[in-house]
Amino acid sequence: MELAQDSAAVEATDGQNATAPANPDSAQPSQEEEMPTASSTALQFLQSIGGEDYKYLLFRDDLVTTSDTGRELGEFSVSVEQTIRNGENCFLVHANSHGAIDNVPCGTSITAHVSERLETLEQHHHEYVKLENCPLDRKTVLIKQADNFVVNRVITQGEDVQKSTQSFPVDKMAGFISEGSNLLLHRLMIQKGIPQNFQLLSFDSDSHVCQATYKKLEDRTQVVDGVELKVWGIERTIHSKSDLPTTWQSYFTSDGFLSSRVQVGSPVTMRLARIPQPIVRDEEPTKPIFSKKPLNWEEDLQLFSKFLDRKEELKCDHSSYMRNHPELKALMADFMQFLLLRKPKDVIAFAADYFASFSSAMPTPPSYMSSAVPTPFPQSRASDRMNDLRKN
Structure with a gap:
């Protein structure tokens, strides 16, 4: 289900699975098969996403597809814009890849409606390889209903047409990331960072639910249009239960523009041909600083x-x-x-003593308070005179 025209074209041109269509019954999920789960770290990351995180992520990527010899094979583009679906605010993700490998036209297109928490509301995935004798056309429609994700597939190979329908309970699909929401998730990771042990759910090429792991790659530089840019990488691996793991490595600029994308083991690479116009971010207005001026109020008439x-x-x-x-x-x-x-x-102190007598809170002194004051002398003068006379 990964958007990769290179792998589909290489498989078709190599003759592998070119004449033997997939059995739709083999894609039906087993009732006894245990569903994989997403990691708690990844679920917390999805819950932390808000509307403001997408403010600078609504732009278009344009890359060229080249072979390992540097020959241009086709084009690849991704666009994200806000829209409304059934009265709900969401994002419209459109990705398109087309070109020719060994003169065989091939391509992939994805149109998805994704919510702010990266829940896929609806997705149309179309892949084709126009082989001369047996052209291959695969269409997959994913729709989220109240309780289930319904996947309808139509595979046309030559004159053979196979149809299949699968249903997955929503409560078992926590952390599910479709190809459309995956393109938006990469931009968010560049902006918010990539946590450790980041594991989500996805579909493999046969629409089996499997684990999808993400990890950060080492930073490196990439020359674009003669200018050296520092880019940041993300590696995504789909751990299919019926096939070998498939890994994609994508690198981005600091603004989130896709600079290169390659499927590990494929000779086809998607590269940025021109430096994109930098995103103008809104800056908080600088608070004015007013210097303190002396107040000469006598000179101010007012x-x-x-x-x-x-x-x-x-x-x-x-x-x-x-x-x-x-x-x-x-x-x-x-x-x-x-x-x-x-x-x-x-x-x-003199004023306090003077005015205290006028206070109503002060207690009323006795009438003969002055006579009640003890004398500083132990005996009066009269008593001293009488004692002298007694001695004589």
Whole structure:
């Protein structure tokens, strides 16, 4: 099911499986066969994806297909755009690969509707190899229903037409990634990074559910149109239960543009021919910095006018309060007179003691409090005189 015109064409031109169509009954899943599962790391990655992650991933890839000798064989393109399907916001992924290998026209096209969590809502996958005596045409339609994924396949080889239908329960397909969603997943991985132990579910060439593992490749440089670019790689391996594992290696620029793609063991490579236009990312506006300036309010006519108005307002308010409380003048006059007479060193303590007597919270002293104060002398003078007279 992987989008690879090279493998389909090489198999057809080598004569392998070119005249023996696949048995549709062999693709039916066994009721007793245990379904593979995706890793928890991969499921967490899918759950973490949000709408903002796709902001800079809606663009088009254009590559050329070349042989191991450098001869151009065809073209490969991938486009991603937002759309609405049955009232649901999703992404339309369209991939197309066509060319000729050993003068045999071949190609693959994928049109898929994918949700934000990379769930495949619908996918149409078409592969063809136009052999002169026995052309091969394979069409696969994947549709997600309420409880099942339904896969309809029509394989036409010469005049022989075979049809098959398979159904997979949705609750058993957690972490399933189709070929359309896989193209979008690669862009997300370049942007968000590739976790360790990343294992999802996919279909092999016979529509059997199998494990698909992803791992990061070492960074390298690639020359595109005479310019050396640093690219990041992802390796995807489909572990088919009925055949050998199939591995693809894809490299991307820092913006997520596909720079090269090859199936391991195939002589056909897809390469970027021209440097794509860089994606313009929205930058957060820089917050303005205002330098602190001295406030000369006396020179500011508006501030100075407000100052004069406030000054007159306070004067009027204070004068009104003084008129309404004539006892205030008498109280202050007594305090000033008493202060100038005593001339204390600690004016604050003297004022606190003076005004404390006017407070209602202070306890009322006894009437003869002054006479109750103990004398600093142990005996009075009168008693001393009487003692002297007794001695004489």
